[in-house]
Amino acid sequence: MRTKVADCLKKVTPGTIVDVRGWVRTRRESKQGFAFIELNDGSSFANLQIVADKSLPDYEELIKLVQTGASLAVTGELKDSPAQGQKVELHAQTLKVLGQADAAKYPLQKKGHSFEFLREKAHLRPRTNTFGAMARVRNAICDAIHRYFQDRGFLYIHAPIITTSDCEGAGHMFQVTTLDLAKLGQLQGSRISEAGKPFEIDYTKDFFGKKAGLTVSGQLEGEIFACSVGDRYTFGPTFRAENSNTTRHLAEFWMIEPEMPFYELEDNMALAEDFVRSVIKNVLARCPDDLQFFNDRIEPTLLATLENISGHDFIKLTYTEAVEILLKSGQSFEYPVGWGKDLQSEHERFLTEKHFKQPVILTDYPREIKSFYMRANDDGKTVRAMDVLVPGIGEIIGGSQREERHDVLISRMQECGLNPADYWWYLELREYGTVPHSGFGLGLERTVQMITGMQNIRDCIPFPRTPKSADF
Protein backbone atom coordinates (compact mmCIF):
# COMPACT_ATOMS: atom_id res chain seq x y z
CA MET A 1 0.00 0.00 0.00
CA ARG A 2 1.60 3.22 -1.18
CA THR A 3 1.94 6.15 1.22
CA LYS A 4 2.17 9.64 -0.22
CA VAL A 5 5.14 11.81 0.67
CA ALA A 6 2.84 14.46 2.13
CA ASP A 7 1.48 11.90 4.57
CA CYS A 8 4.97 10.63 5.50
CA LEU A 9 5.92 14.17 6.45
CA LYS A 10 2.77 15.14 8.33
CA LYS A 11 0.67 12.15 9.36
CA VAL A 12 2.64 8.93 9.71
CA THR A 13 4.25 8.31 13.10
CA PRO A 14 7.98 7.54 13.07
CA GLY A 15 8.69 3.84 13.41
CA THR A 16 6.16 2.88 10.76
CA ILE A 17 7.19 0.87 7.71
CA VAL A 18 6.04 2.69 4.58
CA ASP A 19 6.07 2.19 0.82
CA VAL A 20 6.69 5.39 -1.16
CA ARG A 21 6.93 6.07 -4.88
CA GLY A 22 8.12 9.15 -6.67
CA TRP A 23 10.76 10.93 -8.71
CA VAL A 24 14.30 11.73 -7.65
CA ARG A 25 15.06 15.42 -7.24
CA THR A 26 18.66 15.06 -6.09
CA ARG A 27 21.02 12.44 -4.77
CA ARG A 28 23.90 13.23 -2.44
CA GLU A 29 26.21 10.29 -2.46
CA SER A 30 29.06 9.27 -0.25
CA LYS A 31 31.67 6.79 -1.33
CA GLN A 32 31.59 5.47 2.23
CA GLY A 33 28.59 3.46 1.22
CA PHE A 34 25.52 5.60 1.82
CA ALA A 35 23.50 8.21 0.01
CA PHE A 36 20.74 10.74 0.62
CA ILE A 37 17.96 10.85 -1.95
CA GLU A 38 15.36 13.61 -2.18
CA LEU A 39 12.13 12.01 -3.42
CA ASN A 40 9.10 14.00 -4.59
CA ASP A 41 5.73 12.63 -5.66
CA GLY A 42 3.88 15.92 -6.13
CA SER A 43 1.73 15.48 -3.03
CA SER A 44 3.57 18.26 -1.26
CA PHE A 45 6.17 20.89 -1.87
CA ALA A 46 8.63 19.21 0.47
CA ASN A 47 10.62 16.14 -0.54
CA LEU A 48 11.10 13.03 1.55
CA GLN A 49 14.73 12.31 2.34
CA ILE A 50 15.61 8.68 1.74
CA VAL A 51 18.69 7.25 3.38
CA ALA A 52 20.10 4.37 1.35
CA ASP A 53 23.19 2.41 2.34
CA LYS A 54 25.14 -0.68 1.45
CA SER A 55 22.81 -2.92 3.40
CA LEU A 56 20.74 -2.83 0.21
CA PRO A 57 21.52 -5.68 -2.19
CA ASP A 58 23.81 -4.61 -5.06
CA TYR A 59 24.02 -1.13 -3.52
CA GLU A 60 26.96 0.06 -5.64
CA GLU A 61 25.25 -0.66 -8.98
CA LEU A 62 21.81 0.35 -7.74
CA ILE A 63 22.78 3.80 -6.47
CA LYS A 64 24.31 4.71 -9.83
CA LEU A 65 20.84 4.39 -11.37
CA VAL A 66 19.30 6.75 -8.81
CA GLN A 67 19.71 9.92 -10.83
CA THR A 68 17.76 13.15 -11.01
CA GLY A 69 14.47 12.38 -12.76
CA ALA A 70 14.47 8.62 -12.15
CA SER A 71 11.36 7.05 -10.62
CA LEU A 72 11.67 4.88 -7.51
CA ALA A 73 9.70 2.57 -5.29
CA VAL A 74 11.14 2.51 -1.77
CA THR A 75 10.07 0.71 1.37
CA GLY A 76 11.57 1.20 4.77
CA GLU A 77 11.14 2.59 8.23
CA LEU A 78 10.24 6.22 8.74
CA LYS A 79 12.52 7.62 11.45
CA ASP A 80 13.19 10.89 13.21
CA SER A 81 16.06 12.58 11.41
CA PRO A 82 19.21 13.20 13.45
CA ALA A 83 20.27 16.08 11.18
CA GLN A 84 18.93 19.56 10.49
CA GLY A 85 16.69 20.22 7.51
CA GLN A 86 13.96 17.64 7.92
CA LYS A 87 11.99 16.14 10.78
CA VAL A 88 11.74 12.64 9.41
CA GLU A 89 13.52 10.50 6.85
CA LEU A 90 13.03 7.09 5.33
CA HIS A 91 15.63 4.38 5.89
CA ALA A 92 15.41 2.21 2.80
CA GLN A 93 15.04 -1.53 3.24
CA THR A 94 14.16 -2.13 -0.41
CA LEU A 95 14.73 0.25 -3.28
CA LYS A 96 13.61 -0.37 -6.84
CA VAL A 97 14.33 1.89 -9.79
CA LEU A 98 11.08 1.87 -11.76
CA GLY A 99 12.36 4.04 -14.59
CA GLN A 100 15.84 5.38 -15.17
CA ALA A 101 16.61 8.90 -16.36
CA ASP A 102 19.90 9.27 -18.21
CA ALA A 103 21.53 12.17 -16.40
CA ALA A 104 23.50 13.14 -19.48
CA LYS A 105 20.24 13.72 -21.37
CA TYR A 106 17.59 14.55 -18.77
CA PRO A 107 16.74 18.21 -19.41
CA LEU A 108 16.06 19.27 -15.82
CA GLN A 109 19.05 20.04 -13.64
CA LYS A 110 19.13 20.27 -9.89
CA LYS A 111 19.60 23.99 -10.25
CA GLY A 112 17.10 26.46 -11.59
CA HIS A 113 16.07 26.99 -15.18
CA SER A 114 14.64 29.99 -16.95
CA PHE A 115 10.87 29.91 -17.41
CA GLU A 116 11.38 30.40 -21.14
CA PHE A 117 13.33 27.16 -21.26
CA LEU A 118 10.78 25.31 -19.14
CA ARG A 119 7.93 26.42 -21.40
CA GLU A 120 9.58 24.34 -24.11
CA LYS A 121 9.58 21.39 -21.72
CA ALA A 122 5.91 21.49 -20.76
CA HIS A 123 5.92 17.72 -20.30
CA LEU A 124 8.62 17.88 -17.62
CA ARG A 125 8.18 21.26 -15.98
CA PRO A 126 5.57 20.05 -13.45
CA ARG A 127 8.44 18.07 -11.92
CA THR A 128 10.09 21.31 -10.83
CA ASN A 129 9.45 23.06 -7.54
CA THR A 130 7.78 26.04 -9.20
CA PHE A 131 5.40 24.16 -11.45
CA GLY A 132 4.56 21.52 -8.90
CA ALA A 133 3.61 24.35 -6.56
CA MET A 134 1.72 26.08 -9.34
CA ALA A 135 -0.34 22.95 -10.02
CA ARG A 136 -1.26 22.55 -6.37
CA VAL A 137 -2.12 26.23 -5.89
CA ARG A 138 -4.16 26.34 -9.09
CA ASN A 139 -6.08 23.29 -7.91
CA ALA A 140 -6.68 24.91 -4.52
CA ILE A 141 -7.94 28.08 -6.20
CA CYS A 142 -10.39 26.14 -8.37
CA ASP A 143 -11.64 24.24 -5.35
CA ALA A 144 -12.02 27.46 -3.36
CA ILE A 145 -13.99 29.04 -6.19
CA HIS A 146 -16.46 26.17 -6.43
CA ARG A 147 -16.71 26.01 -2.65
CA TYR A 148 -17.47 29.72 -2.42
CA PHE A 149 -20.38 29.56 -4.82
CA GLN A 150 -21.66 26.17 -3.74
CA ASP A 151 -21.76 27.30 -0.11
CA ARG A 152 -23.96 30.22 -1.16
CA GLY A 153 -26.41 28.21 -3.22
CA PHE A 154 -25.18 29.19 -6.68
CA LEU A 155 -25.80 26.66 -9.43
CA TYR A 156 -22.88 25.58 -11.56
CA ILE A 157 -24.22 25.94 -15.11
CA HIS A 158 -22.21 25.00 -18.20
CA ALA A 159 -22.23 27.56 -20.97
CA PRO A 160 -21.69 26.27 -24.52
CA ILE A 161 -18.14 26.13 -25.82
CA ILE A 162 -19.16 26.17 -29.47
CA THR A 163 -21.46 29.03 -30.27
CA THR A 164 -23.05 30.62 -33.31
CA SER A 165 -23.82 33.91 -31.65
CA ASP A 166 -21.03 36.37 -32.27
CA CYS A 167 -22.27 38.25 -29.25
CA GLU A 168 -20.60 41.06 -27.43
CA GLY A 169 -17.89 41.48 -30.06
CA ALA A 170 -15.44 40.72 -27.28
CA GLY A 171 -12.36 39.86 -29.25
CA HIS A 172 -12.01 37.73 -32.33
CA MET A 173 -13.42 34.24 -32.32
CA PHE A 174 -11.69 31.06 -33.35
CA GLN A 175 -13.80 29.63 -36.14
CA VAL A 176 -15.17 26.11 -35.88
CA THR A 177 -15.87 24.40 -39.18
CA THR A 178 -15.93 21.04 -40.92
CA LEU A 179 -15.72 22.61 -44.37
CA ASP A 180 -12.75 21.52 -46.45
CA LEU A 181 -10.47 24.51 -46.12
CA ALA A 182 -8.04 23.34 -48.79
CA LYS A 183 -10.87 23.07 -51.30
CA LEU A 184 -12.28 26.43 -50.24
CA GLY A 185 -8.86 27.97 -50.63
CA GLN A 186 -8.57 26.79 -54.23
CA LEU A 187 -12.06 27.96 -55.01
CA GLN A 188 -11.42 31.28 -53.34
CA GLY A 189 -8.23 31.84 -55.30
CA SER A 190 -9.87 31.23 -58.67
CA ARG A 191 -13.04 33.18 -57.92
CA ILE A 192 -11.19 36.26 -56.76
CA SER A 193 -8.91 36.36 -59.76
CA GLU A 194 -11.77 35.81 -62.22
CA ALA A 195 -14.63 37.77 -60.76
CA GLY A 196 -12.55 40.28 -58.81
CA LYS A 197 -14.88 40.27 -55.83
CA PRO A 198 -14.67 38.60 -52.43
CA PHE A 199 -15.56 34.95 -52.30
CA GLU A 200 -18.55 34.18 -50.10
CA ILE A 201 -18.68 30.97 -48.16
CA ASP A 202 -21.98 29.12 -47.99
CA TYR A 203 -22.26 28.33 -44.32
CA THR A 204 -25.51 26.43 -44.79
CA LYS A 205 -23.21 23.63 -45.95
CA ASP A 206 -21.20 23.81 -42.73
CA PHE A 207 -21.76 21.48 -39.77
CA PHE A 208 -24.07 23.80 -37.85
CA GLY A 209 -25.61 25.38 -40.92
CA LYS A 210 -24.18 28.74 -39.99
CA LYS A 211 -20.89 30.32 -39.02
CA ALA A 212 -19.70 28.97 -35.67
CA GLY A 213 -16.86 29.67 -33.30
CA LEU A 214 -15.43 29.00 -29.85
CA THR A 215 -17.00 31.02 -27.09
CA VAL A 216 -15.43 34.28 -25.96
CA SER A 217 -17.74 34.53 -22.97
CA GLY A 218 -20.66 32.66 -21.49
CA GLN A 219 -22.24 35.78 -20.10
CA LEU A 220 -25.24 36.19 -22.38
CA GLU A 221 -26.17 32.53 -21.97
CA GLY A 222 -25.52 32.98 -18.27
CA GLU A 223 -28.21 35.63 -18.05
CA ILE A 224 -30.71 33.07 -19.32
CA PHE A 225 -30.23 30.88 -16.27
CA ALA A 226 -29.85 33.75 -13.83
CA CYS A 227 -33.30 34.87 -14.98
CA SER A 228 -34.84 31.48 -14.26
CA VAL A 229 -33.03 29.37 -11.65
CA GLY A 230 -31.41 32.26 -9.82
CA ASP A 231 -27.82 32.71 -8.70
CA ARG A 232 -25.54 30.72 -10.97
CA TYR A 233 -21.98 30.63 -12.24
CA THR A 234 -19.95 29.19 -15.06
CA PHE A 235 -16.40 27.96 -14.77
CA GLY A 236 -14.98 26.93 -18.07
CA PRO A 237 -12.60 27.54 -20.95
CA THR A 238 -12.82 30.68 -23.03
CA PHE A 239 -11.11 31.47 -26.31
CA ARG A 240 -9.88 34.70 -27.82
CA ALA A 241 -8.20 34.77 -31.22
CA GLU A 242 -6.62 38.13 -30.49
CA ASN A 243 -2.99 38.51 -31.46
CA SER A 244 -2.09 39.49 -27.92
CA ASN A 245 1.53 39.08 -26.88
CA THR A 246 1.68 40.11 -23.26
CA THR A 247 2.32 38.61 -19.84
CA ARG A 248 -1.40 38.87 -19.06
CA HIS A 249 -3.14 37.30 -22.09
CA LEU A 250 -3.80 33.79 -23.31
CA ALA A 251 -5.69 32.57 -26.36
CA GLU A 252 -7.29 29.87 -24.20
CA PHE A 253 -8.06 30.68 -20.61
CA TRP A 254 -10.53 29.72 -17.90
CA MET A 255 -13.13 32.15 -16.75
CA ILE A 256 -15.55 32.22 -13.85
CA GLU A 257 -18.74 34.14 -14.56
CA PRO A 258 -21.37 34.46 -11.83
CA GLU A 259 -24.69 36.04 -12.73
CA MET A 260 -27.30 36.99 -10.15
CA PRO A 261 -30.91 38.13 -10.50
CA PHE A 262 -32.13 40.99 -8.30
CA TYR A 263 -28.52 42.19 -7.84
CA GLU A 264 -27.74 45.83 -8.45
CA LEU A 265 -24.23 47.07 -9.03
CA GLU A 266 -23.55 47.60 -5.32
CA ASP A 267 -24.53 43.97 -4.57
CA ASN A 268 -22.34 42.83 -7.45
CA MET A 269 -19.36 44.76 -6.09
CA ALA A 270 -19.85 43.39 -2.60
CA LEU A 271 -19.97 39.85 -3.93
CA ALA A 272 -16.87 40.30 -6.10
CA GLU A 273 -14.88 41.68 -3.20
CA ASP A 274 -15.97 39.05 -0.73
CA PHE A 275 -15.31 36.38 -3.33
CA VAL A 276 -11.74 37.46 -4.09
CA ARG A 277 -10.84 37.87 -0.44
CA SER A 278 -12.39 34.56 0.48
CA VAL A 279 -10.52 32.65 -2.23
CA ILE A 280 -7.21 34.17 -1.14
CA LYS A 281 -7.81 33.34 2.53
CA ASN A 282 -8.75 29.81 1.60
CA VAL A 283 -5.57 29.23 -0.42
CA LEU A 284 -3.36 30.89 2.21
CA ALA A 285 -4.68 28.38 4.72
CA ARG A 286 -4.45 25.39 2.44
CA CYS A 287 -1.10 25.86 0.64
CA PRO A 288 1.28 27.49 3.13
CA ASP A 289 4.39 25.64 1.91
CA ASP A 290 3.79 26.40 -1.76
CA LEU A 291 3.04 30.08 -1.10
CA GLN A 292 6.09 30.37 1.14
CA PHE A 293 8.15 29.08 -1.77
CA PHE A 294 6.65 31.64 -4.16
CA ASN A 295 7.35 34.31 -1.57
CA ASP A 296 10.98 33.17 -1.12
CA ARG A 297 11.89 32.55 -4.75
CA ILE A 298 9.46 34.39 -7.02
CA GLU A 299 7.98 37.51 -5.42
CA PRO A 300 9.29 38.67 -2.03
CA THR A 301 6.24 40.82 -1.26
CA LEU A 302 3.74 38.09 -2.12
CA LEU A 303 2.55 37.04 1.33
CA ALA A 304 2.36 40.62 2.56
CA THR A 305 0.34 41.55 -0.52
CA LEU A 306 -2.07 38.64 -0.11
CA GLU A 307 -2.58 39.43 3.58
CA ASN A 308 -3.17 43.04 2.62
CA ILE A 309 -5.75 42.16 -0.03
CA SER A 310 -7.60 39.62 2.09
CA GLY A 311 -7.51 41.78 5.20
CA HIS A 312 -8.72 45.15 3.95
CA ASP A 313 -11.80 46.55 2.28
CA PHE A 314 -11.36 47.33 -1.38
CA ILE A 315 -11.32 50.99 -2.37
CA LYS A 316 -14.47 51.90 -4.29
CA LEU A 317 -14.72 54.94 -6.48
CA THR A 318 -16.30 56.05 -9.69
CA TYR A 319 -14.55 56.48 -12.99
CA THR A 320 -15.16 60.22 -12.67
CA GLU A 321 -13.44 60.32 -9.26
CA ALA A 322 -10.56 58.27 -10.62
CA VAL A 323 -10.04 60.70 -13.47
CA GLU A 324 -9.93 63.57 -10.97
CA ILE A 325 -7.29 61.78 -8.88
CA LEU A 326 -5.20 61.11 -11.97
CA LEU A 327 -5.45 64.70 -13.16
CA LYS A 328 -4.47 66.04 -9.73
CA SER A 329 -1.67 63.49 -9.21
CA GLY A 330 0.96 65.56 -10.96
CA GLN A 331 2.12 62.30 -12.47
CA SER A 332 3.14 62.42 -16.12
CA PHE A 333 1.56 59.69 -18.20
CA GLU A 334 2.33 58.52 -21.69
CA TYR A 335 -1.37 58.66 -22.55
CA PRO A 336 -3.38 61.72 -21.59
CA VAL A 337 -6.09 61.47 -18.95
CA GLY A 338 -9.46 62.96 -19.64
CA TRP A 339 -13.10 62.27 -18.91
CA GLY A 340 -14.46 60.09 -21.69
CA LYS A 341 -11.14 58.47 -22.53
CA ASP A 342 -10.66 54.88 -21.45
CA LEU A 343 -8.16 54.35 -18.65
CA GLN A 344 -4.85 52.92 -19.84
CA SER A 345 -2.83 50.27 -18.03
CA GLU A 346 -0.50 52.93 -16.66
CA HIS A 347 -3.46 54.80 -15.16
CA GLU A 348 -4.95 51.71 -13.58
CA ARG A 349 -1.56 50.71 -12.25
CA PHE A 350 -1.01 54.14 -10.73
CA LEU A 351 -4.30 53.96 -8.88
CA THR A 352 -3.94 50.46 -7.46
CA GLU A 353 -0.17 50.28 -7.00
CA LYS A 354 0.89 53.82 -6.12
CA HIS A 355 -2.07 55.89 -5.00
CA PHE A 356 -4.09 53.38 -2.97
CA LYS A 357 -1.68 50.42 -2.79
CA GLN A 358 -4.76 48.20 -2.53
CA PRO A 359 -7.35 46.62 -4.79
CA VAL A 360 -9.67 49.19 -6.28
CA ILE A 361 -13.14 48.84 -7.75
CA LEU A 362 -13.91 51.44 -10.37
CA THR A 363 -17.52 51.99 -11.39
CA ASP A 364 -19.79 54.02 -13.63
CA TYR A 365 -17.72 54.35 -16.78
CA PRO A 366 -18.70 56.55 -19.75
CA ARG A 367 -21.21 54.72 -21.90
CA GLU A 368 -19.20 55.28 -25.06
CA ILE A 369 -16.35 53.05 -23.93
CA LYS A 370 -18.41 50.18 -22.54
CA SER A 371 -20.60 47.39 -23.92
CA PHE A 372 -24.21 47.68 -24.97
CA TYR A 373 -25.57 45.37 -22.27
CA MET A 374 -24.46 47.53 -19.33
CA ARG A 375 -27.25 49.37 -17.56
CA ALA A 376 -27.48 53.06 -18.35
CA ASN A 377 -27.39 55.53 -15.48
CA ASP A 378 -29.93 58.34 -15.21
CA ASP A 379 -27.24 60.95 -15.94
CA GLY A 380 -27.31 59.82 -19.56
CA LYS A 381 -23.53 59.70 -19.63
CA THR A 382 -22.40 56.65 -17.66
CA VAL A 383 -23.21 52.97 -17.29
CA ARG A 384 -23.21 50.64 -14.32
CA ALA A 385 -19.90 48.96 -15.08
CA MET A 386 -17.25 47.85 -12.62
CA ASP A 387 -13.63 46.80 -12.94
CA VAL A 388 -11.68 45.29 -10.07
CA LEU A 389 -8.01 46.27 -10.25
CA VAL A 390 -5.32 44.60 -8.16
CA PRO A 391 -1.67 45.58 -7.69
CA GLY A 392 0.66 43.79 -10.05
CA ILE A 393 -1.95 42.43 -12.41
CA GLY A 394 -4.33 45.23 -13.24
CA GLU A 395 -7.84 44.22 -14.20
CA ILE A 396 -8.80 40.90 -12.71
CA ILE A 397 -12.57 41.23 -12.81
CA GLY A 398 -14.86 43.03 -15.20
CA GLY A 399 -18.57 43.18 -14.55
CA SER A 400 -21.72 45.24 -14.63
CA GLN A 401 -25.35 45.55 -13.82
CA ARG A 402 -27.14 44.49 -17.00
CA GLU A 403 -29.63 46.63 -18.85
CA GLU A 404 -33.00 45.08 -18.06
CA ARG A 405 -35.20 47.67 -19.80
CA HIS A 406 -36.30 46.40 -23.20
CA ASP A 407 -36.56 49.76 -24.93
CA VAL A 408 -33.34 51.15 -23.48
CA LEU A 409 -31.48 47.99 -24.50
CA ILE A 410 -32.70 48.24 -28.09
CA SER A 411 -31.64 51.85 -28.43
CA ARG A 412 -28.27 51.04 -26.89
CA MET A 413 -27.78 48.24 -29.44
CA GLN A 414 -28.54 50.60 -32.26
CA GLU A 415 -26.19 53.16 -30.77
CA CYS A 416 -23.46 50.52 -30.78
CA GLY A 417 -24.19 49.55 -34.38
CA LEU A 418 -25.65 46.16 -33.52
CA ASN A 419 -28.68 44.56 -35.13
CA PRO A 420 -31.30 43.79 -32.42
CA ALA A 421 -32.61 40.93 -34.55
CA ASP A 422 -29.35 39.04 -33.93
CA TYR A 423 -30.08 39.19 -30.21
CA TRP A 424 -33.71 38.21 -30.34
CA TRP A 425 -33.51 35.70 -27.48
CA TYR A 426 -31.49 38.09 -25.33
CA LEU A 427 -34.19 40.73 -25.87
CA GLU A 428 -36.97 38.29 -25.02
CA LEU A 429 -35.50 37.93 -21.54
CA ARG A 430 -36.40 41.62 -21.16
CA GLU A 431 -39.80 41.16 -22.75
CA TYR A 432 -40.98 38.40 -20.43
CA GLY A 433 -40.53 38.93 -16.70
CA THR A 434 -37.46 41.10 -16.80
CA VAL A 435 -35.58 41.74 -13.54
CA PRO A 436 -32.56 43.78 -12.49
CA HIS A 437 -29.53 41.53 -12.57
CA SER A 438 -25.75 41.69 -12.47
CA GLY A 439 -22.67 39.61 -12.92
CA PHE A 440 -18.96 39.60 -13.50
CA GLY A 441 -16.13 37.64 -15.05
CA LEU A 442 -12.97 36.57 -13.29
CA GLY A 443 -9.93 35.30 -15.19
CA LEU A 444 -8.65 32.16 -13.50
CA GLU A 445 -5.08 32.50 -14.75
CA ARG A 446 -4.89 36.10 -13.61
CA THR A 447 -6.04 34.92 -10.21
CA VAL A 448 -3.31 32.28 -10.23
CA GLN A 449 -0.88 35.02 -11.21
CA MET A 450 -2.01 37.18 -8.32
CA ILE A 451 -1.86 34.40 -5.74
CA THR A 452 1.49 32.93 -6.84
CA GLY A 453 3.24 36.17 -7.82
CA MET A 454 4.31 34.57 -11.11
CA GLN A 455 5.25 37.24 -13.65
CA ASN A 456 4.01 35.58 -16.80
CA ILE A 457 0.52 34.17 -17.30
CA ARG A 458 2.00 31.47 -19.55
CA ASP A 459 3.40 29.92 -16.39
CA CYS A 460 0.01 29.94 -14.64
CA ILE A 461 -1.69 27.31 -16.83
CA PRO A 462 -0.40 23.79 -17.51
CA PHE A 463 -0.38 24.15 -21.29
CA PRO A 464 -0.48 27.77 -22.45
CA ARG A 465 -1.90 28.70 -25.85
CA THR A 466 -0.57 31.94 -27.27
CA PRO A 467 0.00 33.23 -30.82
CA LYS A 468 2.36 30.82 -32.63
CA SER A 469 2.40 28.45 -29.71
CA ALA A 470 0.14 25.46 -29.03
CA ASP A 471 2.54 22.57 -28.54
CA PHE A 472 1.77 19.71 -26.18
Add this chain to the structure above:
RNA sequence: UCCCCGAUAGCUCAACCGGUAGAGCGCCGGACUGUUAAUCCGUAGGUUCUUGGUUCGAAUCCAAGUCGGGGAGCCA
Protein backbone atom coordinates in the same frame (compact mmCIF):
# COMPACT_ATOMS: atom_id res chain seq x y z
C1' U B 1 -0.84 44.28 -34.70
C1' C B 2 2.91 48.28 -33.23
C1' C B 3 7.68 49.69 -30.60
C1' C B 4 12.20 47.92 -28.35
C1' C B 5 15.62 43.78 -27.10
C1' G B 6 17.55 38.96 -27.97
C1' A B 7 19.14 33.94 -30.39
C1' U B 8 26.85 31.31 -29.02
C1' A B 9 28.35 24.26 -25.09
C1' G B 10 22.83 20.43 -21.97
C1' C B 11 21.50 25.32 -18.95
C1' U B 12 22.73 30.72 -17.81
C1' C B 13 25.79 33.93 -20.17
C1' A B 14 30.81 36.28 -22.02
C1' A B 15 33.87 37.15 -26.42
C1' C B 16 36.63 45.17 -26.90
C1' C B 17 37.82 48.33 -33.37
C1' G B 18 35.67 42.18 -37.93
C1' G B 19 41.26 38.13 -37.01
C1' U B 20 38.70 31.23 -36.57
C1' A B 21 35.16 30.27 -29.02
C1' G B 22 35.42 31.19 -23.05
C1' A B 23 33.38 31.02 -17.86
C1' G B 24 29.98 29.31 -14.15
C1' C B 25 26.54 25.54 -13.46
C1' G B 26 25.08 20.56 -15.14
C1' C B 27 27.08 15.72 -16.97
C1' C B 28 31.19 12.17 -16.46
C1' G B 29 35.82 10.66 -13.42
C1' G B 30 38.28 11.36 -8.71
C1' A B 31 38.64 13.29 -3.42
C1' C B 32 35.83 14.36 0.93
C1' U B 33 31.42 14.53 3.93
C1' G B 34 24.78 12.88 8.40
C1' U B 35 24.51 15.35 3.46
C1' U B 36 20.62 19.75 2.52
C1' A B 37 20.57 23.66 -4.78
C1' A B 38 26.93 20.23 -0.26
C1' U B 39 32.25 21.26 -1.07
C1' C B 40 37.22 20.58 -3.68
C1' C B 41 40.19 18.78 -8.16
C1' G B 42 40.03 17.10 -13.24
C1' U B 43 38.07 15.44 -18.27
C1' A B 44 34.82 15.79 -22.22
C1' G B 45 31.49 18.93 -24.64
C1' G B 46 30.33 24.17 -30.24
C1' U B 47 27.89 23.58 -38.25
C1' U B 48 27.76 30.69 -32.95
C1' C B 49 19.02 30.30 -35.31
C1' U B 50 18.24 30.14 -41.07
C1' U B 51 19.19 32.17 -45.92
C1' G B 52 21.64 35.74 -48.73
C1' G B 53 25.20 39.86 -48.93
C1' U B 54 29.84 42.97 -47.71
C1' U B 55 35.08 41.43 -46.72
C1' C B 56 41.48 38.54 -47.63
C1' G B 57 38.75 37.08 -43.23
C1' A B 58 32.05 37.35 -40.01
C1' A B 59 29.61 34.95 -33.57
C1' U B 60 30.67 40.19 -34.63
C1' C B 61 28.68 44.45 -40.12
C1' C B 62 24.10 44.69 -43.67
C1' A B 63 19.20 42.57 -45.50
C1' A B 64 15.19 39.21 -45.19
C1' G B 65 12.99 35.36 -42.47
C1' U B 66 11.94 32.22 -38.12
C1' C B 67 11.53 31.81 -33.03
C1' G B 68 11.84 33.89 -27.99
C1' G B 69 11.41 38.00 -24.31
C1' G B 70 9.70 42.98 -22.52
C1' G B 71 6.34 47.11 -23.29
C1' A B 72 1.70 49.00 -25.77
C1' G B 73 -3.19 48.06 -27.68
C1' C B 74 -7.37 44.55 -26.92
C1' C B 75 -9.21 42.45 -22.49
C1' A B 76 -10.08 38.38 -18.16
